[in-house]
Amino acid sequence: MKGTNLGEFEELLMLVVARLYPEAYGLAIREEIKENAGRSVAMGAVHAALGRLEEKGFLQSDLASATHERGGRRKRLFAITASGKNSLEMNRSLRNNLWDGIPEIAWKNI
Amino acid sequence: MSRNATAPKIFSRLLHWFCNRNLVEEIEGDLDEYYMLYRKKYPVWLTNIYLFYHLVSFIRPYTIRRQNSKFWIMLNNYFKFALRYLVKHKMNATLTIASLSIGIACFLFIFIYLKGEISYDKHFTDYERIHRVPIDFVFDGDRIHDATTPPALAPMLKENLPEVAAATRIFPSWGGKYLIGQNEDRSFYEEGVYRVDEHFLKVFDFEVLEGRPEEFFTEPNNIVLTKSIAEKYFGSESALGKELTLFNADNLRVTVKGVIEDVPFNTHFTFDFLRPMIFSGDEDIDSNWGWFNYYTYVKLNKGASIDEVNQKLQPLYTQFQTIEGNENFMIYSQPVEDIHLKSALKWELGTNNNMSNIQIFTAIAVFILLISIINYLNLTIGSLVKRTKEVGVRKSFGANTGNLIMQFVVESVTIILISLIIGSILAQVGFRFLDDLFGREISLLEIDNLLTLLYLGLGIVTIGVLSGLYPATRFSVLTSSNKGSAKKRATILDPKNILLVAQFSISVIMIIGTVTVFQQLNFFKNADKGFSIDQVLIIENTDEITNRQALVDRLNQIPSIQSAGYTNGVVGKLNWTYQAGYPDSFLMNYAVISPEYLDAMGFDLIAGRNFTLNSEADEGQTMIVNEAAMKALKLSYEQVGQNVPVGQNGDSLIYGRVIGVIKDFHYSNFKSEIKPYAFFYRADRNFNNLAVKLGTTNLSQTLAQIEGTWYSVAPNQPLQSYFLDQTFAELHETETRLSEVMLNLTFLSIFIAFMGMFAIANMVIKSRLKEIAIRKVLGATLGQVVNLVTQNFVIMVVIANVIGLPLGYLIMNNWLEDFSYRIEIELPILLAAFLFTLAIAYLLVGFRSVKAATTDLMNRLRDE
Numbered sequence: 001m002k003g004t005n006l007g008e009f010e011e012l013l014m015l016v017v018a019r020l021y022p023e024a025y026g027l028a029i030r031e032e033i034k035e036n037a038g039r040s041v042a043m044g045a046v047h048a049a050l051g052r053l054e055e056k057g058f059l060q061s062d063l064a065s066a067t068h069e070r071g072g073r074r075k076r077l078f079a080i081t082a083s084g085k086n087s088l089e090m091n092r093s094l095r096n097n098l099w100d101g102i103p104e105i106a107w108k109n110i
Numbered sequence: 111m112s113r114n115a116t117a118p119k120i121f122s123r124l125l126h127w128f129c130n131r132n133l134v135e136e137i138e139g140d141l142d143e144y145y146m147l148y149r150k151k152y153p154v155w156l157t158n159i160y161l162f163y164h165l166v167s168f169i170r171p172y173t174i175r176r177q178n179s180k181f182w183i184m185l186n187n188y189f190k191f192a193l194r195y196l197v198k199h200k201m202n203a204t205l206t207i208a209s210l211s212i213g214i215a216c217f218l219f220i221f222i223y224l225k226g227e228i229s230y231d232k233h234f235t236d237y238e239r240i241h242r243v244p245i246d247f248v249f250d251g252d253r254i255h256d257a258t259t260p261p262a263l264a265p266m267l268k269e270n271l272p273e274v275a276a277a278t279r280i281f282p283s284w285g286g287k288y289l290i291g292q293n294e295d296r297s298f299y300e301e302g303v304y305r306v307d308e309h310f311l312k313v314f315d316f317e318v319l320e321g322r323p324e325e326f327f328t329e330p331n332n333i334v335l336t337k338s339i340a341e342k343y344f345g346s347e348s349a350l351g352k353e354l355t356l357f358n359a360d361n362l363r364v365t366v367k368g369v370i371e372d373v374p375f376n377t378h379f380t381f382d383f384l385r386p387m388i389f390s391g392d393e394d395i396d397s398n399w400g401w402f403n404y405y406t407y408v409k410l411n412k413g414a415s416i417d418e419v420n421q422k423l424q425p426l427y428t429q430f431q432t433i434e435g436n437e438n439f440m441i442y443s444q445p446v447e448d449i450h451l452k453s454a455l456k457w458e459l460g461t462n463n464n465m466s467n468i469q470i471f472t473a474i475a476v477f478i479l480l481i482s483i484i485n486y487l488n489l490t491i492g493s494l495v496k497r498t499k500e501v502g503v504r505k506s507f508g509a510n511t512g513n514l515i516m517q518f519v520v521e522s523v524t525i526i527l528i529s530l531i532i533g534s535i536l537a538q539v540g541f542r543f544l545d546d547l548f549g550r551e552i553s554l555l556e557i558d559n560l561l562t563l564l565y566l567g568l569g570i571v572t573i574g575v576l577s578g579l580y581p582a583t584r585f586s587v588l589t590s591s592n593k594g595s596a597k598k599r600a601t602i603l604d605p606k607n608i609l610l611v612a613q614f615s616i617s618v619i620m621i622i623g624t625v626t627v628f629q630q631l632n633f634f635k636n637a638d639k640g641f642s643i644d645q646v647l648i649i650e651n652t653d654e655i656t657n658r659q660a661l662v663d664r665l666n667q668i669p670s671i672q673s674a675g676y677t678n679g680v681v682g683k684l685n686w687t688y689q690a691g692y693p694d695s696f697l698m699n700y701a702v703i704s705p706e707y708l709d710a711m712g713f714d715l716i717a718g719r720n721f722t723l724n725s726e727a728d729e730g731q732t733m734i735v736n737e738a739a740m741k742a743l744k745l746s747y748e749q750v751g752q753n754v755p756v757g758q759n760g761d762s763l764i765y766g767r768v769i770g771v772i773k774d775f776h777y778s779n780f781k782s783e784i785k786p787y788a789f790f791y792r793a794d795r796n797f798n799n800l801a802v803k804l805g806t807t808n809l810s811q812t813l814a815q816i817e818g819t820w821y822s823v824a825p826n827q828p829l830q831s832y833f834l835d836q837t838f839a840e841l842h843e844t845e846t847r848l849s850e851v852m853l854n855l856t857f858l859s860i861f862i863a864f865m866g867m868f869a870i871a872n873m874v875i876k877s878r879l880k881e882i883a884i885r886k887v888l889g890a891t892l893g894q895v896v897n898l899v900t901q902n903f904v905i906m907v908v909i910a911n912v913i914g915l916p917l918g919y920l921i922m923n924n925w926l927e928d929f930s931y932r933i934e935i936e937l938p939i940l941l942a943a944f945l946f947t948l949a950i951a952y953l954l955v956g957f958r959s960v961k962a963a964t965t966d967l968m969n970r971l972r973d974e
Contacts (some may be wrong), residue, residue: 027147032507043140044167046687051172069146071116073139 006058006109012037013049014088017078025075026050034085050078053074058084116143117156121165130175130520134483137168175749185511188520195521199493205869206489207529209862213482214533215856218566219540220475222552222559227463230376230450235315239275240446241416243423244455248438249914254697259441261387261395261404262862264307266430271422273414276312277502279316280379281305281387282459286798287651289357289829291385292665297357299651299830302382310384311370313409320350322370331966333364333386340369347464378449379459397402399431405459416443417804435689461843464927470623473921474852477616483570484609485866486529487577490522492606494581494875517562519578526574530567546788607902610870611910614947618914619862619921621943624856625937626922627849632931639838640736641681642712642777645804646834647816648680648900653798653806655824661800662706664819670812675707676797680834685787692755692763695744700733700788702795708734708772710801718770721791728791728952730971731766737774739786747771776931783930801834810879864950867903875899875962883967892963899959907951911944918943 006014016032017024030046044109053059059083063074080088125138138168141161148157157407164173196203227677232235243263247254280870291297309329311318319337326334340349349366356362364385373380389395395404410416420443427441444453450462501514509517533674534554541552556564634868665674679685679701690698714736721728733756735743743756745768755768776783804812820829826852875882882895890898919935 026136027143042167043164044143044170044173047137047140047168048170048172070139070143073135073142077138085404106842 001104006091009052010049010058011088012042013053014080014084017059018080018088021079022077024078025099029078053084054078057081058087117142117161119424121161125165125168128175129173133173134206137173141165170467182503184516184768185520185536188517189524191517192524196525201872202489202493202869203525206486206525207532209482209485210526210529211532211536212862213485214478214530214570215474215536215540217479217887218480218534218537218554218559218563218857220471220855221562221566222537222541223236223553224468224471224475225558225562226376226552227451227468231378231446233374233376234446236412236547237412237447238445239410239412240313241408241410241419241443242446242449242453243408243441245402245427246440246455247402247444255455256402257405257453257457257459258915259404259406259890260399260401260431261431262397262399263395263404263427263441264406264408266310267406267408267423268309269726270426271408271417271419272432273410274408275414276309276410277406277408278309278313279387280310281403282379282405283380288359288383289828290354291351291357292344292354294355294357294826299828300861301383303379303385304381304383305387307387313407316373317371319369319371320348320529321366323368324495326368327388328385329365329367330386330388330390331362332362332367332386333369335370336372336382337369338372339382340366345812358651362391378446380461389892397432399436400433406441409781410826416445419443427632435695445514451729459839459873464928466928470925471853474623474855477620478855478862481616481859481862483573484613485862485869486525486611488606488613488866489869489873491581492870496873496877497581507883515579519575522574522578523571526570530570534563534789576709592782606870607906611868611906611913613863614907614910615914615917617860618911618943618947619918620852620856620859621946622747622915622918622935623922623925623941624849624852625830625939626926626933627852629933629939630926630929631846631849633931639930640714642803643834643838645803645806645809646711647804647831648834648837649797649800649802649815649816649820650830650832651827652676652800653796654827657779657786658797658800660780662704662824663818664823665802665816668812668815668819670807671816672803672805673706673709674800676704676795677707677799677801678702678795678797680799680837681711685826688757690739690757690786690788693757694744695758696786698739698742698786698788700790702790702792702797704797705791706794707801708789711805712803714773715770716773717747718768720770721789724791724793728769729793731764732769733766733788733790734770734772734787735768736772736784736786738784739788740768740771742786743768765889769900778889860950864954867951868954868958871899871903871958874902879962881972883970886963886967887971895963896956896959899962900955903951903955904948907947911947914938915944918925 002036012033013029014037016019016029020028020032026047029030029050030041030043050059050061054061058081059078061076061078064077066072066074121141122138124383125141126134129137141164144164145157148160152160173601192604231240234240242257243259244255244257245259245263247256261279261281264279268274268277281304283301283858285301287301288303289297290300290303306327309324311326318355320340321334326332335343335349343349343354344352349369352366353362354366356364370384395401408419410419423441423443427439428437431437431439435513450460451465451468453462454464504514504738540553541554554558561870652661655661660676662676665671681701685699685701687699689695701722705723705911708715708720715734721732740747743754745754750768750771753765753767755767757764775787776784817829817830820827874883878899882898885895885898919940923937926935
């Protein structure tokens, strides 16, 4: 069921978008990932992934009004949709369930 | 933000160039902000590199702009038009594509063959530093080119020339065959056994697959195998350390010390086994200057100049060599890469090709490609006249010059791509079926060959684009109002007529070429060689049986055997040489024979007598010579049988007798002149070949009888035999191959050329259908109408012959110059080429015009 599942990078992106709300746009998202996850990602990759998530309906976007520091160019601001939130929560609860099911003894021998 | 902190303009321009309009704004904004952000942390150049990286990361399918979708739609349309056009004009399309595919296939075929020929010996590391050193015999100003040298040469060169990094010697088996195997039941006769010294791998770096190279050639009982031979004898097991026995060399047991890679086809020598150059006995080969049966190769140090080495060779040789009379021999060097194509010495290690063949093939390849491209151009340009109406309509619907250009370019590129695909399939099929022609397997799918295909494809597509541009530009000056006047009467100087003439000239040249090569070959095959090779069976390895006379006696009892005689060197395959003559010495070729040999080989005794069996008086310096040797010995026919000086040893004369003279005979190929040749007789010689002349009746029965006789005399030896005419066929192998390939290619090129002519005639006639009908109605006879159409083509064919005949004559005369015994290109050949082309042209065009003048006249007149 491709399209409903979130990839690792996609989940990261969604979380960052949520954190940065309402100022989540391409460059800001990239910088946030770089700071928090220590991953240096190409801007094109971020842009492509955002587009993909929007296509899946997990994100929505709108062009913000022009600001001065970008030479008058508008930025595309992203926000999480309801189904995006659903999907994130599903991921989280799935993980929590799995964590809860791990017996203590599994960590003993590490 | 200060002004100078904005990103360089070039980035924005790049972005705008590739990026989808809808995305440009946000991306450019992000990139700009990124630049400003990082410009504070990093120097300008680093920021620029980072920015470039991010910019490139935006190049993705969804960002690339398709804003000009009209362009794609139109392209799609043009493609559709092109296909429709091809389908509508099936005849023209088929002819064009067929001729272009054949041309491409032939070109690929020849080109890849030539690439193989040129690649000889270039697979050795530093091949440009490897040279062969031959020594030519010189007697009284006569120079006999010879590839062989004495064994002492290589060590001397290594010692005295600082430029030489390594020098090695090769001693081939000289036609001898070894019976090799693990046991006698599983043994094979092997010819490719080379003796080499321990420096061999330093000069020729064959990859060692098993074993330690430094141990290869240290012990006389070592042997090194090539990979495929190791598999033949030991299968998939490792051959290292295993033993083999040389059954006909005193059952010598040898140990496999190593396995090396197979010798690539593009090497001027080939071997399967390597044995050390260590001989039993006391003979010290390192100081032997008298035996000319070793090949010497040197590898120079890096940066050493071969010119300097060449200057030192002669003085060194003269100084060190020890044989009196040899000091004038000419020593020189040849780059190893030149041997296959440029060297034609006596005793080459393999069959070499020569430059003139390469040139002929190159010419054919280029010619064929030219003919087919001309065909293509002709058909394209020729069909334009009919398309003025179409272009007019397109223009009135608003097509501009660009649209027209695109349409024609798409059309021609489509045709060319189809032909390219068909052509490469044809070439691949050709490689599959004709690999024996090349003597090796070739596939178009090898990386190198794919590259060739790519280049050829690019070249031809360029031509396609250009040929699409030409009509488009011609039509673009046409306005829709004057399109009707584009129909001009064609003249001889019309571009398509010039192309047609060029095409036919090439065909004429190729016809002459093929006929000449064929005649020359037939001349070889049917020429009087001075002896007869038909029905002569050579039985090999007779030196291994003890009672040779018994074998001959028993064979003579078989009624269909005419005679059988021994020799130690079959004429045409192997002979020996020594220095003869007094007072002027020369190189005499010789073989030792038994008396019946002359009969068996059909030599023509024109004076004197044959040897007498078991006559001691006929041994020693008693000989039977050919006419050339008589001349060289300066003897007259009255002196036959008398004691005369026949040579000298230092200051003392050697006397001998010529007891018989045989007619001159061609014992090598016809490229060389007839050389002096002598036969000697020794009763107790270890003859290794028996020539058996068979009758013409019931060959298979005779062969079975021979086999029975052989096993009754030598029950444990396999019978090894071959027919002598095969050997002579091999002498002319390259010419035979050349002629076969040339015949096929010429046929194809003539076919293509006439296809072109037919198509053009078709077009011309179609454009004059109404004219023909009117003429007929007004009372012109069929002959007059046919003449009207054919005369232009006849004139063109005549002009083509005027150009092609002299050119073809010159080219082929030049080729014939390589042969000492050659035909002349005579008038009938030229006349035949002329008449042939004329007749075909007349037939093709005439046939088409008769049809045009007799069918459907009324309908044509009613049209419009």
